Amino acid sequence: MKVSALYVYPIKGLRGIELKKAQIGPQGISHDRRFMLWEVHSSTGELKKVQVDSHPRGALFEQRIVSGPQQGEAAVVVQYHGELPSEPEASGELEDEILRVPLEPDISSLQKKEVVLHGSPASAYRMGDSYDSWFSRRFGVSVILVYLGDGRRAVLGKTLPPKPAAEQQQKQQRGWMASLASYIAGSDPQSGQNTAPWITFADVAPLLVTSESSLGDVRDRLLNGRPVEMHRFRPNVVVDGDGEEAWAEDFWAELAIVPGQSVVGEDGDGDGLQRGGTLLLTGNCVRCTSLNVDYETGKPAEGELGQVLKRLMKDRRVDLGSKWSPVFGRYAFLGSGHAEGFTVSVGDEVQVTRRNTERTVWDWPGL
Numbered sequence: 001m002k003v004s005a006l007y008v009y010p011i012k013g014l015r016g017i018e019l020k021k022a023q024i025g026p027q028g029i030s031h032d033r034r035f036m037l038w039e040v041h042s043s044t045g046e047l048k049k050v051q052v053d054s055h056p057r058g059a060l061f062e063q064r065i066v067s068g069p070q071q072g073e074a075a076v077v078v079q080y081h082g083e084l085p086s087e088p089e090a091s092g093e094l095e096d097e098i099l100r101v102p103l104e105p106d107i108s109s110l111q112k113k114e115v116v117l118h119g120s121p122a123s124a125y126r127m128g129d130s131y132d133s134w135f136s137r138r139f140g141v142s143v144i145l146v147y148l149g150d151g152r153r154a155v156l157g158k159t160l161p162p163k164p165a166a167e168q169q170q171k172q173q174r175g176w177m178a179s180l181a182s183y184i185a186g187s188d189p190q191s192g193q194n195t196a197p198w199i200t201f202a203d204v205a206p207l208l209v210t211s212e213s214s215l216g217d218v219r220d221r222l223l224n225g226r227p228v229e230m231h232r233f234r235p236n237v238v239v240d241g242d243g244e245e246a247w248a249e250d251f252w253a254e255l256a257i258v259p260g261q262s263v264v265g266e267d268g269d270g271d272g273l274q275r276g277g278t279l280l281l282t283g284n285c286v287r288c289t290s291l292n293v294d295y296e297t298g299k300p301a302e303g304e305l306g307q308v309l310k311r312l313m314k315d316r317r318v319d320l321g322s323k324w325s326p327v328f329g330r331y332a333f334l335g336s337g338h339a340e341g342f343t344v345s346v347g348d349e350v351q352v353t354r355r356n357t358e359r360t361v362w363d364w365p366g367l
Contacts, residue, residue, distance in 0.1 A: 001350040003257065004212055005230065005238035010076045010103070011035040011145070012201045013050045014061040015295065016231060023273060025341030026197060026334050028206030029236050031065065031103060035076070036124070036201040037135055038115060040142045049117060050143060052234070053290035057082065057139055060298040065103065074103040082298050085140030099134045101127065107149040115146060117201060119366035122151040152198035157363040160205055160282050161197045161333045197333065204364050205331035208234065208285055211249045213241025214328065222311035226304045232291055233328055237279070239350045249330050250318065254354035255279045260347040277342035278335030278353070283360055286325035287312060321362030 007016040012033045023030040037050035037058075052058050060082035067074050078099040110125035124146040126132075131145040155161050199206055210233055219228050230238055239255075241248070259275040291308040294301035301308075309326065316326035334341065 001239045001242050001244060001352075002260070003237060003344060003346050003348045003350055004240040005235075006344065006346060007231070007234070007236055007238075008032045008065075009063075009234070010065065011037065011061075011063055011078065011101070013037055013052055013055060013058040014063050014078065015059060016234060017064055018231075019346075021343060021345040023341055023343050024207070024277070024279075024334060024338075026206065026339075027200050028202060030341075031076075032206075032236065033201040034103075034148050035101065035127075035145060036115070036117070036148075037139075037143045037145055039139075040144055042142060047115060047144075050139070051290065052293050053288045055139060056290075056293040056300060057085075057298040059293050059295040061138070076101040076103055080138045082138070084138060096134075099131065101131065101145070105147055105149075107147070110147070110149075113144070113146050117153065118156075118203060118364065120153040120156055120199075122148060122153045124151050125149050148200055153200065155197055155199055155205070156365050157204070157283075159360055159363045160331065161280075204367070205283065205333060207236045207279065207332040207334075208329050209237045209239065209249065209252075209255070209279065209281060209332050210235040210329040211239050211241040211244065211246075213244055214246045214249065216241075217246035218308070218312065218328075222314065223304050223308070228305060228308060229295070231295065232293070232308070233287075234290070235329060237332070237344070244352070247316075248352075249281070250284065250327065250359050251356045252281045252330060252352055252354075253356045254335065254352070255281065255332075256351045256353045257342075257344050258349040258351060260345065260349055273340060274338065274342040276344065276348060277338045279332040280335050281330040281332045283331040283364075284319045284322075284327040284362060285329040285331055286319060286322040286362055287328050288325070291328075318359060319362045320359075 006019040006022045008019060008022065008029045008031055009016045010031050038047040039050055040047060050058060060080055062079045062081060064077050065074060066077050107125050113124050113126050115122055115124050127145040127147055132143060135143045135145060215230055219225060256278050257276045287309060289309055292300050292306050300306050312326035312328060317323055319327050
């Protein structure tokens with residue numbers, strides 16, 4: 001098998017950026033989901049996460065990473081490819097069609113904002129009114145843009161992330177609430193140090209791995225040959241599945257990525273890091289209505305392509321921990337021995353170095 005595609009999503013809930021090369025670290029692909037949008041309830045101020053399933057208009061926002069004239073001035077450039085849901089206010093000022101968001105903003109002057117995603121809280125930073133108004137006008141609702149910065153989200157559940165057997169046993173004995181409490185306090189009660197793996201605004205793990213052979217089965221068997229794009233499934237690492245049957249990834253436990261030929265003019269970063277490494281696949285990705293979104297209209301798709309989730313439910317509800325949701329793809333963490341991370345390129349060879357005898361069981365409290 002080979003790596004056939006790589007994606008990064010600097011701002012969660014918007015279109016992904018396809019890469020030729022990427023750096024993979026403990027928090028996944030560099031810059032992935034460091035920013036997130038939240039809808040603000042008009043009367044209560046309560047925050048609601050902005051994701052493609054609940055806010056399909058997010059599929060109309062293109063993002064790309066650009067370098068700056070000075071070191072440290074790289075940015076995420078966002079452009080909206082849709083009609084505005086409402087007329088602009090008569091302010092006399094023309095608003096830029098594109099928005100430039102600093103990739104690593106200075107947090108010293110930003111307001112802190114506590115957010116909770118899938119039961120895992122974090123302290124984030126509001127980027128400010130100009131960013132909020134730009135996105136709010138295009139979504140048609142009041143939203144705020146936050147940056148994770150030095151915040152950390154705890155990884156919950158018993159199967160995520162992988163741990164040595166002794167440490168895993170201690171965690172199970174303490175329970176996930178105790179683990180979460182220690183994370184918020186900033187230290188582990190056993191060691192006094194916060195060494196636990198953490199995630200950004202990715203849902204439950206740093207990486208999502210998918211297979212083109214399984215996508216082919218969705219297209220040919222479930223959608224009667226209708227083309228369906230992999231970007232709907234919002235993966236980070238896509239493998240071609242060559243030599244593996246559809247859905248073989250359900251049992252993948254470890255993948256080794258072996259460097260192929262160098263790619264000239266690559267996207268991403270990671271120069272000087274080790275090329276290739278291992279990924280530990282620890283949980284299934286259970287799916288929602290985001291699969292039914294049309295990325296051309298920013299609305300639920302019509303016809304066969306609006307039935308992707310329903311078709312998957314026929315025979316892909318294979319995880320006993322989430323029996324009503326179909327599975328497509330596997331969540332992954334950086335393998336051991338790669339503290340600084342490694343680089344991966346499209347075309348690199350992928351080997352399955354360990355398989356499970358049974359499917360893993362979904363386990364994330366409250367989700």
